[in-house]
Amino acid sequence: MPSSPFPLPPGAAIGIVGGGQLGRMMALAAARLGFDVVILTPDAGSPAGRVAMREIVGAYDDPVALATLAAACPVVTFEFENIPADALAALQAHGAVAAPPAQALAVSQDRLAEKAFLNAAGLTTAPFAAIDREDDIPAALERLGVPALLKTRREGYDGKGQAWIASPDAGAAALHGLGGRPCVLEGKVAFHREISVIAARGRDDAFCAYPVGENHHEGGVLRRSLAPAPGWRTDQPRAEAIARRILEALDYVGVIGVELFQLADGALVVNEFAPRVHNTGHWTLDGCEVDQFEQHIRAVAGWPLGPTAPLAAVEMTNLLGVEAEAWQALAGDRTARLWLYGKRGSAPGRKMGHVNRLRPLP
């Protein structure tokens, strides 16, 4: 049995599956700590690959690419959750230690499994029902009422793969609109606001969480976060307890993003979690001593977790699609800390960068 690679020494290589902006910002954080980075991506010249020591170009299920990555890196992590389970197994079989763990990816890949997991962990979610076929809809709508939100169980993100059902007779059309794929139907949560907590768990079981942020979505895509959120000190203990419960139940290593609905009475309902660094944690890049990307690298490398106290409040605004073309104005805005992701092509709603603006601590 090989000896433990942990704590991973500076100079070692960390593998990242995925070449987008999350991988890029992870790679920058790893570089700060003296690590080398190897990216696996299907797209040559990816945003992350262009700041990494090496870019392996291959599909996420390409056995040769996975073996190459595992051979180059004692530790491998992910910038997104839709990794085939076989890929993870292949990496481990080739001797790499992968984090976050397979079960975290598996649960988060399936909205039904995710909600069942959360409820089993004692956490409140929106009421939900499995919709495997059209026949399942009437009883589910009867129980959950309208409006209700129909979501594909797999592969939805940024508002994709979901449709509101406004009336009892509109269910079948909504399901067909989503390609008739297996779905989960969610009862509407009358929330007061959306908040999220970015938390981390180390290989030593240590836990930490950043102050909760308040998030504003448009068309299912995150537009803006304000963190720490107004009133955060009240919500922080409960949000942290939720995140800790999830991380411990999954025997998790790394950073997680947990999205929460806050009801009018202050109660918190778990919307979903992402087993990775998270868009709502980008504020930490300019608001904390150790940002979420360094925190994730610390965790997967078996280093002690770093501090999460806020140095300032931050208003984070995503730059979507053509908005990044305003880079010249943003470069001249002395209140705007600009992060651009180096993406070659723009598309409507595509995340091209973000801006952090410092605010006084609430």
Next chain:
Amino acid sequence: MPSSPFPLPPGAAIGIVGGGQLGRMMALAAARLGFDVVILTPDAGSPAGRVAMREIVGAYDDPVALATLAAACPVVTFEFENIPADALAALQAHGAVAAPPAQALAVSQDRLAEKAFLNAAGLTTAPFAAIDREDDIPAALERLGVPALLKTRREGYDGKGQAWIASPDAGAAALHGLGGRPCVLEGKVAFHREISVIAARGRDDAFCAYPVGENHHEGGVLRRSLAPAPGWRTDQPRAEAIARRILEALDYVGVIGVELFQLADGALVVNEFAPRVHNTGHWTLDGCEVDQFEQHIRAVAGWPLGPTAPLAAVEMTNLLGVEAEAWQALAGDRTARLWLYGKRGSAPGRKMGHVNRLRPLP
């Protein structure tokens, strides 16, 4: 005549001559703003090259390497000042815009030219004399007194290429010890402390400066900086005026580091300047919204300069040689923001990384 590449758009490539830690941290800053980076270095797998899109391996005067760099990058900058003048000319001839300007490199490469330049700009330096041969020593020592510091005119750094002359009859031996190379003899400045100012000038002639830091050297190598320095508000206007004078006289673009002696009465004497980002500015990585590396990238890319106000005071400690082997303790020190440079081999006194510790603002 080609149209101006400025302001350089995100997605463009910036060339950096040199592959060490300064190039690495410049590359990380450039990535944040969406730029690609190409490194020219004689050493394959350099610290900067491992975080860049591309690494061109070649000598600094290799015409093919320089042509390749210029073809790939509309803008080229440097991580150190000992660039052959011909290299700069070659880059420009191939259409790249190089910054800082050639005259800044030329002046800073020659300690005699540097002091003459500073005096001509109306700035106070240590009293000095040119020592071209042994015969020049007696009159110089007569005028400057002992102890006096003999320095080679070229290629000294981190305390290398210099020797104290303690008595009038020790001059010849000191000169021989430095290989008989052309030297400059400096009268001893009875300084109270060493401070430095990191400043920048944009392509629009804009000027900015970070708060002065107080520096502590050991054996000629920077050990520790504290910035903003105690009492900095008093010294800042004069330090900024000095830096501005230098930058304007050189028609400079980019970040500069100016080392100053402060006398007991508060007066400032210019020790030397480095036409690049500077070790005494590493505190800005964790102490300012825009650090010196992003500031430099902004300047050379023709972007507006960013803010320089301190968010916190920082104590920066260099990790020299084997000190970086304490990474495990430093990783667990929650007060230490760790920067490791990814250097493959250690040597006594070699700069392997640094640590920033936040302090309350003075």
